Amino acid sequence: MFCDKCSSLMSSSGDYYVCSSCGNRKNKSKMEAGSGRIVNRGVAKQVVIIDEEKNAEPLDSDAVCPKCRHVGAYFLLKQTRSADEPETKFYTCESCSHRWREY
Numbered sequence: 388m389f390c391d392k393c394s395s396l397m398s399s400s401g402d403y404y405v406c407s408s409c410g411n412r413k414n415k416s417k418m419e420a421g422s423g424r425i426v427n428r429g430v431a432k433q434v435v436i437i438d439e440e441k442n443a444e445p446l447d448s449d450a451v452c453p454k455c456r457h458v459g460a461y462f463l464l465k466q467t468r469s470a471d472e473p474e475t476k477f478y479t480c481e482s483c484s485h486r487w488r489e490y
């Protein structure tokens with residue numbers, strides 16, 4: 388997994404891939420959801436993921452980080468076990484990368 392901004396190797400951290408050079412983050416579960424197409428090149432069996440630009444997380448400019456009070460956090464909606472339950476909103480602080488969720 389390489390950073391699409393600076394091409395450095397990204398390391399796995401929880402639900403994210405994090406670039407150690409520029410701090411760029413990519414959400415794993417969002418990529419698994421199928422927005423990135425996987426192309427199988429047959430004989431060579433090389434798997435290439437394209438359209439990565441579309442996986443950028445949306446920014447909620449009204450979210451306030453409970454840890455550092457920074458205003459602005461990336462968010463992700465996740466459906467819990469039962470379809471009757473509302474989606475849970477997961478936030479990641481833009482400033483300190485603290486994660487929390489909202490019900």
Ligand SMILES: [Zn+2]
Nearest residue numbers: 390393406409
């Ligand atoms: Zn980077």
Ligand SMILES: [Zn+2]
Nearest residue numbers: 452455480483
């Ligand atoms: Zn924070």
